[in-house]
Amino acid sequence: MMQATRRDTTNRIRRSVLAVVVLVGAVGYSVSPATAAPGSVQFSSASTNVDEDVPSFGIEVVRSDTSDAASVGYVVSGLNDNGSGGRDFTVDLGTATGTVSFAVGQATADLTITVSDDVNGEGGTENFTFTLLNPINIDTPLDLYTIGAQATHGLNITDDGDAGDIVFSTSAxxxxxxxxxxxxxxxxxxxxxxxxxxxxxxxxxxxxxxATVGVDFGPVNTLLVWADGSASVRQVAVSIVNDNTVENDEEIDLAVTNT
Incomplete structure (x- = not known):
């Protein structure tokens, strides 16, 4: 009797971990461009010094982004401190506040000053400060402008010194x-x-x-002199020839001029 031997034919499976790398095809995408920094606007210099006899000049305002039309406001301080009340200069349309405008592509604009060369002896230098505020991008309002580092500008007006006018103290x-x-x-x-x-x-x-010169009064031709800094009153004598003739009131006309 034949004894059969049974062999285990089951394959021994070596277990191993397979690292499967799946290459995924590149998917199209877009990268948004970096948002540009907002444009800034400021004065190109810190101050301007002028004499009172300068008729007009411009204070330059500059901006960094010229792609759109823009504007910036300004306000002036120091008027009351100097006692001028706006008499020493006017800005643009004669106001102490206003707006500087830029067209597309325009990088600089002038804040125009008209100086009043008055006859008041202010003495020394008067100082005013211009401050920029409320910058606006006119074409693209959401693209905000900022005020740059040079937000203020000092205006110093030096009194040119007035000799004054020689006038009669009264008209008659x-x-x-x-x-x-x-x-x-x-x-x-x-x-x-x-x-x-x-x-x-x-x-x-x-x-x-x-009135008749030589009959009713003596001729007048008097020179008056004032020294530097002097403004005191001078007296001019008119010689009246008296008589006992009855007559109407008579008038003598005089003129005064600077020489």
Whole structure:
């Protein structure tokens, strides 16, 4: 009897871990461009120094992004501190606040100043400060502008020194005749609106009055002198010829001029 031997034919399977790498095809995508920094606007310099006799000039404002139209406002301080009340200069349309505008492609614009060369002796230098505010991108309002580092600009106006005007203290005066002889009637003359430097003025008789020179009064041709810094009143004597003739009131006309 034959004994059969049974062999185990089961394959022994060596277990191993397979690392499966799946290459996935590249999928199309887009990268958004980096958002550009907002444009800035500022003064190109810190200050301007001018003499009062300069008619007009511009304070330059610059911006970094010129792709759109834009504007920026400004305000002026120091008016009351200097006691000027806006008399020393006007800005653009005569106001102390306003707007500077830029067209597309325009990188610089001037804030135009018109200086008032007045006759007031302010003495020394008057100081004002311009400050930029409220920048606006006109074409693309959502693309905001910013104010740059040079947000302020100092304006210093130096008084050019005024010699002043020589004028009569009053427009008219009167006196009474006596019966005989001559008397002097004094006319006051003053220097106004400045006292820088030495000046002279002349008072003289002019035609127009009905009093007769040499008969009713003596001719007037008087030179007056003021030293530097002086503005005191000067007196001019008009010699009145008195008589006992009954007559109507008579007028003497005088003129004063700077010489």
């Amino acid at each position: 005066s009167s006196t009474n005749e006596t019966d005989v002889g001559t008397t002097n009637h004094n006319i006051s003359v003053t220097r106004t609106n400045g006292s820088e430097g030495a000046v002279t003025g002349r008072v003289r008789t002019v035609t127009g009055g009905d």
